[in-house]
Amino acid sequence: MDTNNRQPSTPKDALQSAKQALSQGRFDQAVATVSHALSELEDAKDKVELLYVKAVAKRLSGDNQAAIDINRDLLKIAPNHARVYQELAYLNRNLNRTQQAAESFYKATQLNPALLASWNALLAHYKQSGNTEAEIIAQAQIDYLNALPKQILHARDLMYEGQLHQADQLCRRFLQTNKHQVDGMLLLAEIGIALKVYSDAEFLLESCLELYPDNTAAGIEYLKLLSKMGRFQAAKDIASQLLIKHDNHLGILSAKASAMVGLGEIDAAIDLYHHALSLSGESAGIYLLLGHAYKAAGKLAEAVKAYQQAYDKQSGFGDAFWSLANTKTYAFTDAEIAMMEGYCDAQTRLESVSKDDQIHLHFALGKAHEDRANFDSAFRHYDVGNRLKRHANGYNSEIVTAQVANQKRVFSKRFIDKIIKRSKEACHAPDPIFIVGLPRAGSTLLEQILASHSKIDGTMELHNIMALAARLRGQKNQYPEMLETLAPEYFSRFGQQYIDDTRIYRQNAPYFIDKMPNNFMHIGLIRLILPNAKIIDARREPMACCFSGFKQLFAEGQDFSYSLQDIGQYYLDYVDMMQHWDEVLPEFVLKVKHEDVLDNLEGEIKRMLDFVGLEFESSCLDFHKTKRVIKTPSSEQVRQPIFKSSVDQYRAFEAHLAPLKDTLSPLL
Missing domain, CATH: 1.25.40.10 (Tetratricopeptide repeat domain)
Incomplete structure (x- = not known):
């Protein structure tokens, strides 16, 4: 048979x-x-x-x-x-x-x-x-684990195995008959964070802490979420409250210090990290965070030492090696390269090095070999790191293309004209200067130049506009369609809330910068709620911009950057979106090309300041002397005078970049 x-x-x-x-x-x-x-x-x-x-x-x-x-x-x-x-x-x-x-x-x-x-x-x-x-x-x-209800233990297992929607359904069914059960609420919040439904997760965690104020796990998860959302003042305040009951808790101490870094309170944060180290027996993770704080403050030698102490304390700690590479100026020793290569050895990798460490190590090795002009080896490591990262995030470029199409459909010329007629109902504060574009397009340089002006505060990549878009989208994915029927009074309310919520990141200048690059998708929303805001499009040559992004391992987000085809398609979508804004919102956005800034610094500075409505100040030419907290990968580069060495760096890798060049061909 x-x-x-x-x-x-x-x-x-x-x-x-x-x-x-x-x-x-x-x-x-x-x-x-x-x-x-x-x-x-x-x-x-x-x-x-x-x-x-x-x-x-x-x-x-x-x-x-x-x-x-x-x-x-x-x-x-x-x-x-x-x-x-x-x-x-x-x-x-x-x-x-x-x-x-x-x-x-x-x-x-x-x-x-x-x-x-x-x-x-x-x-x-x-x-x-x-x-x-x-x-x-x-x-x-x-x-x-034994104390957890069986359904919640099963749901946790599903979550850790990546089956988020099944875990969500199981958890919700449990909470229907066990309302306000702490383990179920906490797990549902964690699933929400994994699914990036941050508003729902925030509500759950806030409720969880109100009902169970002594639940440390809920407190720490809430602190992580607040920092992820860029709500550093709230994170600091809640951490301070939790420390009253949980004195010297390492997780809460570290969360408070990280929030303080976000608020620019660097010296106090560094002191707090050192206190945590005295309690922890010198934790590798805390050394890493200490290094980030030193780097943000411009204390590079101290940052390097902290990162080295981190990898000394934890074998194969990929994030410590990548953090060294991410200073952009550190040169790895032969011994460090051999150590990293050893951790990436096939047998070692399978048995003891986590996937996350592997990703960090490959990106660090890519930078190490590039610095030594070993370009084939460098690309091999960049490629492996990107493939591992993309496998983990499951990015789908079609979603972004569809989002751009949706924004273009909703924000038609007709709708824009209707918005302008109702502009009196928006918030007319002129304070914000948005810098948008792709990561690694030179936005940090533009921010550093403008923040060197006496009337402009530099802040960071603020999450507020994206958080508002996520809230408007809701679970039914209704954004931006719902803006067409939104009651007019909401425009002013949202605009004023943005001004109020971002005040904590400012000093005393009348203008401030929000350099979240992904805000290019939401320029229509910004025009709706803040018609007097200024928007600068940081534009860089496509091949150089995309390959620079491909080489960069981002702390979070930017999931499009881990494939040459994906980042190329994202650039195309970005250009398509910006062309639409230029058509329906003429003169609302100023395009500033990175290459023009390098060739004609003073002229481009005057052009940007004229767009904002400010007089030229020579301090903007000496931007590298401005002392401020910078948390992006370009922090050390913008603390130096203008240099052009990175303009054509991608050309050394051209033999490997055919997929990128093919994708970008409409622009080349």
Whole structure:
């Protein structure tokens, strides 16, 4: 009889059939079912769970080496799969590789802290090895997981495995019958943050703290969200309140210090980080944050030392190495390059270096090799880092293209004319100067130049306009359509709220800069609520701008930058959007080309100041002497006089840039 006729017809059916065979101890049948299904598949994502079941079946049948090989192949497709590391741990334990097993169990718990089996295995290992401190941590996590309602434990597991919508649905069903249960509220907020529904998450966490003021986990999650949203004053105030009850709590101390950096209170933040270090036994993570604070203050030597202390304290700490590279002026030693290359070695990577560390290390190695003119090696590392990052964020360029089309449709000439007629209902404050564009287009340089003027305050990349757009969008994705029917009084309210909420970032100057580059999508909204605002489009030559973005690992957002095709398409969409604004809002936006600034600094400064309505000041020419907090990757570059060395840097990589050039061809 032809057994293939009995094979399941779809990957989903094959997976269910293989799991059933596995649960019944029919391991060979499970392997056969999976193998047949895999032969029919081309998409790597569809293969992941099937391969995982096959690996489990091989382990349970006693074929340890085959299982190890399958798991390692799996990690090439799904490097963040926690249960694969758990499987490797079981296999290493079967082969009496105790230390390797412990490392893999630990890696599994870092990727998915809800894996009880791995925590229990680690606890046994720590007890046997006499590691009391680690034993206490493992036991605390086991106690926490065991205390969770089963539905919430399952939902947490789903969240950590990337199944956010399933986790959200399960959590909401639980809260329907267990209203205000703290674990459910906290988890739903965490899922909201992961889905970038920040307004919902903020409401949940604020409510959670009101109901359960002693819940430290909710407090720390709330502080993280506030900082992510750029609401540093609120984060500082709440951290101060929490520290009254939780004196010297490292997580809260660090969150308060980070908020203070955001507010420009650098010296006090540095003191607080040093206090945290005295309590933590010199934590690598706190050394990293201390380095960021020093860098923001322009104290580069101190920042470098802190970053080096961070990687000394934690083996393979990719963020510490990348932070050194991200100073843009640090030169790695031979020993540091060898160390990073060692962490990226295939075997080391699979067994002990996290995906996040791998990403940071590859970007750092790209910069290290570029500095030494090893351009092929540099591109190889940039490419690997970008591929890993893009795999993690799942960016879809079609969404941005659709958003641009939607903005163009809603903000038609007819609608704009109607807005202008109703301008009396908006907030007429002239204070904001928005600098928009793509990251790495020279916006930080423009900000530093303008902030050197006595009547302009520099701030940072403020999240307020994007937060307003997200709030208007809501869960039904109604922005920008809903602006056509919004009651006129809301225009003034939103504009005034923006002015009020951003006041904390200002000094005493009549004007201030908001340099969130992504605001180019929302120029229509800005015109609606702040008609007297000034907008500067920081424009840079397409190839140079896009490749500079491709080389940059951003702290968050900018998900379009991790593929040459994606960043090229984003640039096209950005140009399309800006052309539309120029057509429907003539003279509302001033385009400033980066190359023109480099060639004619004084002339471009006068042009920008004339656009804002201010007299020229020579301090703008000496912008590199201006002392202020700068948190973007270009912080050290804008503390130096104008230089042109970066204009054509991409040309050394042209042999690798065909996908970018092809995408940008309409502009080249």
